[in-house]
Amino acid sequence: MNIRNRQLIPSFQRPVSRVLIRRAASYQQELGELILESLREFKLPVQDKTVLLKPNLVGLDPLGVMNTHPAVIAATRESFLRLGAARVLVGDGPAMDRDTQAILESVRLREFTGNLMRDFCDLNLDDVEKVILETRASRLKELFLPKTVLGVDFLVSMPKLKTHHWAGVTLSLKNMFGIVPGSCYGWPKNVLHWAGIDRSILDINAAARPDFAIVDGILGMEGNGPIQGTPKAAGLVLFGDDPVAVDATACRVMGLLPEKVTYLARAGTMLGHLDPAKIQQLGESLDSVRTPFAVLPEFRRLVG
Amino acid sequence: MIASGDSHGKFVTKTYPRLMKGAMDAGLCADTCLAVLREEQNDDGGWGYHNESQSRVEPTCWALCALSAAQNRSDYALALSRAQRYLLASQQKEGFWTASPEMKTGNWVTSLACAVLSLHVETQRAALAGLAWLCQDYPLDSSPWRRFLRRLRPNPNTSLHDDSYRGWGWTPQTSSWVEPTAFALLAMQQFPAEHLPVAASRRRMLAVGLLYDRMCPGGGWNCGNPRVYGVDGEPLVLPTCWALLALRMSPEHENKSLSLAWLEAEISKIQSPASLAVATMCLQAYGKASPAGRLNLEDCEELLCKGVHVLAWISLALNAHRVWPARIGGTT
Numbered sequence: 065m066n067i068r069n070r071q072l073i074p075s076f077q078r079p080v081s082r083v084l085i086r087r088a089a090s091y092q093q094e095l096g097e098l099i100l101e102s103l104r105e106f107k108l109p110v111q112d113k114t115v116l117l118k119p120n121l122v123g124l125d126p127l128g129v130m131n132t133h134p135a136v137i138a139a140t141r142e143s144f145l146r147l148g149a150a151r152v153l154v155g156d157g158p159a160m161d162r163d164t165q166a167i168l169e170s171v172r173l174r175e176f177t178g179n180l181m182r183d184f185c186d187l188n189l190d191d192v193e194k195v196i197l198e199t200r201a202s203r204l205k206e207l208f209l210p211k212t213v214l215g216v217d218f219l220v221s222m223p224k225l226k227t228h229h230w231a232g233v234t235l236s237l238k239n240m241f242g243i244v245p246g247s248c249y250g251w252p253k254n255v256l257h258w259a260g261i262d263r264s265i266l267d268i269n270a271a272a273r274p275d276f277a278i279v280d281g282i283l284g285m286e287g288n289g290p291i292q293g294t295p296k297a298a299g300l301v302l303f304g305d306d307p308v309a310v311d312a313t314a315c316r317v318m319g320l321l322p323e324k325v326t327y328l329a330r331a332g333t334m335l336g337h338l339d340p341a342k343i344q345q346l347g348e349s350l351d352s353v354r355t356p357f358a359v360l361p362e363f364r365r366l367v368g
Numbered sequence: 369m370i371a372s373g374d375s376h377g378k379f380v381t382k383t384y385p386r387l388m389k390g391a392m393d394a395g396l397c398a399d400t401c402l403a404v405l406r407e408e409q410n411d412d413g414g415w416g417y418h419n420e421s422q423s424r425v426e427p428t429c430w431a432l433c434a435l436s437a438a439q440n441r442s443d444y445a446l447a448l449s450r451a452q453r454y455l456l457a458s459q460q461k462e463g464f465w466t467a468s469p470e471m472k473t474g475n476w477v478t479s480l481a482c483a484v485l486s487l488h489v490e491t492q493r494a495a496l497a498g499l500a501w502l503c504q505d506y507p508l509d510s511s512p513w514r515r516f517l518r519r520l521r522p523n524p525n526t527s528l529h530d531d532s533y534r535g536w537g538w539t540p541q542t543s544s545w546v547e548p549t550a551f552a553l554l555a556m557q558q559f560p561a562e563h564l565p566v567a568a569s570r571r572r573m574l575a576v577g578l579l580y581d582r583m584c585p586g587g588g589w590n591c592g593n594p595r596v597y598g599v600d601g602e603p604l605v606l607p608t609c610w611a612l613l614a615l616r617m618s619p620e621h622e623n624k625s626l627s628l629a630w631l632e633a634e635i636s637k638i639q640s641p642a643s644l645a646v647a648t649m650c651l652q653a654y655g656k657a658s659p660a661g662r663l664n665l666e667d668c669e670e671l672l673c674k675g676v677h678v679l680a681w682i683s684l685a686l687n688a689h690r691v692w693p694a695r696i697g698g699t700t
Contacts, residue, residue, distance in 0.1 A: 124604075160590065160604075161591075161604050163605065163606055163642050165640035165674050166605070166639060166640035166642070169639035169640055186674075191416065191421045192470075208470065208471060229596070247417065247424065247467055248468055248471065248475075249467075250542075250545065251547070251591055254537060255539050257543075258508070288597050
């Protein structure tokens with residue numbers, strides 16, 4: 065499970081993935097037990113391990129519509145500690161605003177988690193290590209990535225359920241853009257745009273594949289996401305041991321075809337499962353939770 | 369107390385003074401920041417973003433800048449000299465600096481290094497070599513070939529930049545963005561025009577034009593996307609401050625006034641010490657009232673978790689004798 069073992073496993077050699085969909089009507093409800101029970105379903109190997117939660121913190125968000133909600137982050141952190149993790153870090157490297165503290169203050173993270181001090185890692189400013197990109201999906205040959213990300217035992221991608229004006233959707237794979245350090249590549253991490261967003265997503269996730277994904281779909285965003293879109297309530301939290309399968313399922317929840325999302329289609333051959341036959345669906349059925357999300361005209365082809 | 373060390377290794381405990389809310393005057397607060405910075409200097413003379421982390425050019429530049437402004441500079445002479453040596457040793461033969469020691473390509477930190485090395489006569493030659501590299505570093509998005517291609521495939525829905533302007537990117541061979549453009553302008557302003565490379569004059573003109581072109585419709589700047597898919601971008605404090613500081617010596621312009629007004633209105637809402645410190649410096653540079661007293665709000669332990677550069681910015685904001693990135697009152 066240690067992500068420093070970056071050996072690529074083709075999807076056809078991977079076991080069936082598991083995705084759990086749970087209803088959660090609002091952030092005010094008790095999320096701790098819901099998340100703890102959900103994580104227990106997966107029997108995760110986190111005892112005495114260091115876990116890094118990688119939420120999606122994209123900008124100042126006093127209304128809680130664009131970032132992973134702090135209530136979800138706090139409940140997840142508490143759950144992993146209750147599962148026996150030795151340490152649960154929270155870390156992100158926002159792409160558009162280098163004042164990460166301002167973002168944290170705007171979402172009032174401290175009110176939910178307490179003062180994390182050194183258990184929060186601004187991945188934009190972390191020490192870095194060169195990682196050779198074996199996949200070469202993009203023209204990037206290497207990336208300098210945060211040592212914290214490369215050093216933890218268990219990495220959890222925690223995106224918000226959103227459409228994205230360049231990539232179609234932004235979920236647990238796209239969320240990993242946030243591990244690329246701004247101190248090396250800037251705000252925004254423009255080198256990834258030049259290398260191709262879809263291809264860069266593949267390279268980054270091959271270099272540091274999340275061990276687990278939790279999607280905050282209680283309140284998502286449709287249309288011109290990831291920042292300027294329209295809030296869209298889906299009332300869901302998704303959990304899964306395969307970020308590709310989780311993202312594919314999240315797309316299906318949003319009424320979108322994951323096979324038409326360029327990076328997901330390719331990720332389905334090299335990073336995880338896209339095929340519903342290879343995804344064991346737990347919790348709520350897809351049909352019962354489907355919530356169509358609007359997309360920009362450029363992405364009408366994604367609508368199922 | 370603070371536990372230092374890498375996040376998974378052994379922890380060393382240090383004790384730092386607490387900056388009491390409202391109980392310390394600005395000078396003492398700035399001195400406390402400087403003392404902590406000196407304590408945090410790595411053996412190689414540089415600073416990492418956090419204590420015990422690897423030395424990097426950006427935090428070293430800000431720490432050096434803060435120490436250079438210290439009134440009791442003799443107390444910091446050794447630290448200054450070691451920091452200068454770190455920066456000189458990490459300059460590449462082409463003149464640029466890299467963001468991290470293992471990286472091979474120059475990038476935005478070159479502007480910062482040039483600016484702070486310009487503060488000391490003995491390191492100005494290195495700064496000028498860096499500026500020569502900067503003047504040759506053109507972003508790719510505004511190259512003639514790219515502009516030609518864009519005219520063939522216009523997409524009016526995405527953004528409305530005037531691509532005849534050219535600033536600087538965060539990394540070479542990418543696009544122009546507000547903050548690296550502002551830093552490059554600030555670095556060039558440290559030298560008389562006759563000392564700058566031949567290309568500098570035109571680069572400065574194009575960069576100033578780019579900053580105004582990328583301003584958000586209501587004033588202020590974000591990273592450089594004033595309007596995307598038909599929606600106005602929201603300005604952010606730090607890019608706005610750096611852009612305003614870079615434009616300070618430019619002729620009066622209604623967009624500068626508009627952006628300054630946005631910042632003045634925004635400053636009371638700022639909740640982070642980093643933005644508050646830089647906004648304070650910016651408003652002071654324009655001779656505006658600033659809430660420097662609000663900076664006495666956290667202890668060094670917590671500030672160090674946010675970064676050495678934040679501590680340096682606070683020290684600079686509280687120091688009436690600072691020279692760069694802007695003197696108080698708007699003169700260079």
